Amino acid sequence: MKRFWLLCLSTFLAAGLCQADAKTFRYAYRIDPASLDPHALAETFTLSWLGQVYEPLVGRGKNLELVPALAVKWEQPDPKTWRLHLRPNVTFHNGERFGADDVIFSIARIKAEGSDMAYTVATVTDVRKVDDMTVDLVMDKPNPILPLQTTSTYIMSKAWSEANGAAKPASVKNKVENFATNNANGTGAFKIKSRQVGVKTVLVPHEAWWGPREHNLTEVVFTPIQSDATRVAALLSGELEMIYPIPQQDAARVNATGKHAVLTGFELRTIFVNMDQARDELLESSVKGKNPFKDKRVRQAIYQAIDMDAIKSRIMGGTSHVAGTMVAPGVNGYDEKLDRRLAFDPEASKKLLAEAGYPSGFEFGMDCPNDRYVNDEKICQAIVGMLARVGLKVNLLAQTRTKYFEKILSRNTTFSILGWQPLSYDAHSTLQDVINTPRDKIGTYNVGSFSNKRIDELTDLVENEVDPAKRQALISEALTIHKSEIGHIPLHQAGLAWGVRKGVSVHLRNDDSLELRWVKVED
Amino acid sequence: MGTFIFRRLSQTLFVVLAAALASFVLLRYVGDPVNNMVGQAASLAERDAMRRALGLDDSILLQFVRFLRDIVNGDLGVSYRFGVPVSRLLMERLPATLELSVCAMLVATLVGVPLGVWTALHRRGVLSHVLLAISLIGVALPTFLIGIVLILIFSVWLGWLPSFGRGATVAIGHGWTTGLLTTSGLKALVLPSLTLGLFQMTLIMRLVRAEMLEVLRTDYIRFARARGLPRTTVNFDHALRNTLVPVITIVGLQFGNIFAFSIIVETVFQWPGLGLLVIQSIQFADVPLLASYLVLIAFGFALINLTVDLLYAVIDPRVRAGLIVSRARL
Numbered sequence: 001m002k003r004f005w006l007l008c009l010s011t012f013l014a015a016g017l018c019q020a021d022a023k024t025f026r027y028a029y030r031i032d033p034a035s036l037d038p039h040a041l042a043e044t045f046t047l048s049w050l051g052q053v054y055e056p057l058v059g060r061g062k063n064l065e066l067v068p069a070l071a072v073k074w075e076q077p078d079p080k081t082w083r084l085h086l087r088p089n090v091t092f093h094n095g096e097r098f099g100a101d102d103v104i105f106s107i108a109r110i111k112a113e114g115s116d117m118a119y120t121v122a123t124v125t126d127v128r129k130v131d132d133m134t135v136d137l138v139m140d141k142p143n144p145i146l147p148l149q150t151t152s153t154y155i156m157s158k159a160w161s162e163a164n165g166a167a168k169p170a171s172v173k174n175k176v177e178n179f180a181t182n183n184a185n186g187t188g189a190f191k192i193k194s195r196q197v198g199v200k201t202v203l204v205p206h207e208a209w210w211g212p213r214e215h216n217l218t219e220v221v222f223t224p225i226q227s228d229a230t231r232v233a234a235l236l237s238g239e240l241e242m243i244y245p246i247p248q249q250d251a252a253r254v255n256a257t258g259k260h261a262v263l264t265g266f267e268l269r270t271i272f273v274n275m276d277q278a279r280d281e282l283l284e285s286s287v288k289g290k291n292p293f294k295d296k297r298v299r300q301a302i303y304q305a306i307d308m309d310a311i312k313s314r315i316m317g318g319t320s321h322v323a324g325t326m327v328a329p330g331v332n333g334y335d336e337k338l339d340r341r342l343a344f345d346p347e348a349s350k351k352l353l354a355e356a357g358y359p360s361g362f363e364f365g366m367d368c369p370n371d372r373y374v375n376d377e378k379i380c381q382a383i384v385g386m387l388a389r390v391g392l393k394v395n396l397l398a399q400t401r402t403k404y405f406e407k408i409l410s411r412n413t414t415f416s417i418l419g420w421q422p423l424s425y426d427a428h429s430t431l432q433d434v435i436n437t438p439r440d441k442i443g444t445y446n447v448g449s450f451s452n453k454r455i456d457e458l459t460d461l462v463e464n465e466v467d468p469a470k471r472q473a474l475i476s477e478a479l480t481i482h483k484s485e486i487g488h489i490p491l492h493q494a495g496l497a498w499g500v501r502k503g504v505s506v507h508l509r510n511d512d513s514l515e516l517r518w519v520k521v522e523d
Numbered sequence: 524m525g526t527f528i529f530r531r532l533s534q535t536l537f538v539v540l541a542a543a544l545a546s547f548v549l550l551r552y553v554g555d556p557v558n559n560m561v562g563q564a565a566s567l568a569e570r571d572a573m574r575r576a577l578g579l580d581d582s583i584l585l586q587f588v589r590f591l592r593d594i595v596n597g598d599l600g601v602s603y604r605f606g607v608p609v610s611r612l613l614m615e616r617l618p619a620t621l622e623l624s625v626c627a628m629l630v631a632t633l634v635g636v637p638l639g640v641w642t643a644l645h646r647r648g649v650l651s652h653v654l655l656a657i658s659l660i661g662v663a664l665p666t667f668l669i670g671i672v673l674i675l676i677f678s679v680w681l682g683w684l685p686s687f688g689r690g691a692t693v694a695i696g697h698g699w700t701t702g703l704l705t706t707s708g709l710k711a712l713v714l715p716s717l718t719l720g721l722f723q724m725t726l727i728m729r730l731v732r733a734e735m736l737e738v739l740r741t742d743y744i745r746f747a748r749a750r751g752l753p754r755t756t757v758n759f760d761h762a763l764r765n766t767l768v769p770v771i772t773i774v775g776l777q778f779g780n781i782f783a784f785s786i787i788v789e790t791v792f793q794w795p796g797l798g799l800l801v802i803q804s805i806q807f808a809d810v811p812l813l814a815s816y817l818v819l820i821a822f823g824f825a826l827i828n829l830t831v832d833l834l835y836a837v838i839d840p841r842v843r844a845g846l847i848v849s850r851a852r853l
Contacts, residue, residue: 042563043562116562119564172577172602172606177601177606177607178606197605200795227793230674230793233674233679233686233687234793237682237686239687401806406554406558440568441568444566445563
């Protein structure tokens with residue numbers, strides 16, 4: 001009997017202690033991850049959120065540097081092969097052992113119909129199992145940046161996926177729900193405890209995780225909160241430990257409470273202007289019979305008429321980084337020497353326009369999203385005003401992202417703004433997808449069809465160059481040509497702002513990814 | 524009565540069909556969903572393939588017929604954004620919206636009717652003027668502003684009530700969740716119900732007041748008073764009862780409005796109901812979800828109208844006797 005009471009007492013005490021040690025981290029972002037299936041949608045937020053649950057072979061550290069994840073070592077026995085030495089003693093959330101078969105399965109799944117992540121391993125033509133803990137990825141041509149390209153390429157369990165009918169990626173095309181859409185079995189530091197789509201997801205630490213435990217969390221509650229004002233109120237009222245993003249107009253108010261802090265950084269996404277340089281006559285313009293944007297003087301006139309410092313101070317609250325090149329600081333291949341804008345000079349603009357044969361300017365249409373990038377519509381309105389001062393009359397069409405992307409991706413556009421963050425955090429993506437001459441799978445987002453043969457050649461060289469210094473030289477050369485040709489007009493990188501309650505420490509990484517494994521709740 | 528119900532039901536079906544067609548045509552204008560369904564790495568050819576696979580390049584009529592056929596088979600499709608069957612998403616979110624709407628309507632009616640009666644009976648009283656002045660605020664201020672102000676006062680400054688969400692919920696039976704059985708659930712309900720119900724409350728109060736004033740002037744009320752009936756009997760049995768028919772119409776129609784247009788309140792309070800789901804779906808051009816939601820709402824409206832018509836029969840003996848079919852169609 002006495003033992004029974006002792007047992008009761010100790011259970012009670014243990015429960016009490018556990019209670020005292022319970023560290024719940026409640027946080028909110030603007031939207032919910034689109035799916036728990038790591039191969040269903042290549043969207044920046046979904047992938048970064050899923051990085052808490054699933055892991056890549058090679059991951060990213062606090063400063064976006066490459067760090068070992070499920071692979072402890074990666075090397076190139078020859079230029080066309082990447083050999084990955086897998087981490088031993090890793091278990092999935094359901095207790096299964098991780099091994100080479102899971103890697104081979106996952107890469108096949110990523111390449112399968114319906115996957116949105118196929119581009120990350122597009123260069124891999126064969127996956128060979130060397131032994132249970134070693135895998136060779138084989139390519140036709142050397143691909144030095146495969147580790148960079150695959151930091152969001154997450155590994156799933158073969159046994160679990162096959163047992164649950166999720167061996168193929170979730171795709172709406174199949175018109176049925178995939179088991180992996182709302183269930184997850186990764187190797188990450190946190191596992192899903194419960195999830196209600198679009199409402200709330202609860203995570204708990206994966207006790208058998210391989211890495212050092214830098215966090216002190218026992219439970220994580222994630223809620224998407226769409227309204228900016230509500231998100232900020234929920235932080236200020238103490239209902240949440242952390243929110244992101246903080247709207248610029250609220251940053252000062254959050255800082256001023258004394259109980260909260262705002263962390264800031266710069267996005268890796270560069271915002272820039274597209275100009276239609278392909279058509280012989282612009283779609284939406286007063287100039288008939290010719291395309292003024294084909295004339296470099298006109299492009300330069302527009303460039304020099306845009307005052308990015310004013311946009312930074314008046315619209316972005318001083319938080320943005322004014323951009324002189326298409327590749328943002330923090331992205332592999334960034335060249336600081338190129339990151340200086342042409343001088344803001346409306347007089348020079350007017351002169352250039354006059355030389356090009358438009359002394360009294362001309363009229364054209366502009367496309368702009370109003371719910372995609374930070375202050376996108378305001379930036380466009382400012383540009384319209386600035387161009388008016390040099391005699392260019394711009395008819396702005398700002399609309400919601402679905403309408404906007406429909407219009408510009410069908411090339412039914414004259415002049416627009418767009419943002420680009422390379423998913424690989426490497427300049428090659430900017431060159432290939434935004435700057436290269438559009439053809440087949442290349443230049444999808446080069447909606448103005450800027451075209452330069454030398455840049456196209458350089459991009460191919462960049463893709464296969466193994467030596468980092470030579471590779472950087474090729475990237476810089478391509479970006480220098482683009483800059484002097486004014487293929488696009490780079491504008492800025494917007495500021496990032498996270499709001500955190502005092503006593504909670506998080507690490508702000510410039511890809512706007514919150515890594516739960518670095519979160520500490522002190523009180 | 525049987526033919527009356529049958530006739531109204533067939534009208535209802537027609538209304539729902541018409542609403543479905545209209546919404547389907549309108550949905551062509553929310554934009555291209557495909558660009559949200561693939562990542563930035565997808566090529567234009569891959570996007571076209573996706574569009575074809577989803578049948579988005581077929582004619583609107585063909586798509587509508589397909590949509591109707593699937594509905595008849597009980598299949599509302601799969602959400603473009605979440606990859607989950609639409610019927611499950613709607614069912615998951617329905618309880619939250621229904622609870623919120625019912626609470627808001629209760630607040631509006633239980634406060635609005637007594638206040639309307641009071642201001643009618645004491646129409647020269649100072650308090651009546653104050654109440655009427657305050658009620659103007661409810662009509663004039665936009666809902667989201669009221670919501671934000673309430674959050675600021677009760678969540679951020681006082682810390683009494685939560686600023687977002689539904690609190691803890693309890694599952695009842697198969698697929699229904701309720702927040703009415705937990706403390707946090709009830710606390711979470713207060714601010715959204717107030718915000719959502721405020722406009723309806725002022726509307727009902729003003730309507731009851733105007734109707735009461737009119738009825739109080741009629742001869743039968745004077746005769747009733749002259750006969751020496753007690754004041755309460757005259758005011759509540761004779762006068763109030765006769766003001767209720769238009770009030771019921773309004774409550775019914777407004778309930779439909781509250782239900783359908785809880786979108787703003789649900790967005791402000793991140794209330795996990797249908798409205799929030801719909802606003803997210805509009806941004807992603809989630810066509811299957813939006814089309815199903817609009818049909819559901821049309822059906823709900825038609826059902827409420829039918830209920831209101833049936834309620835007339837209960838309240839107004841002339842309708843019951845078949846003398847008039849229905850009154851006061853607003």
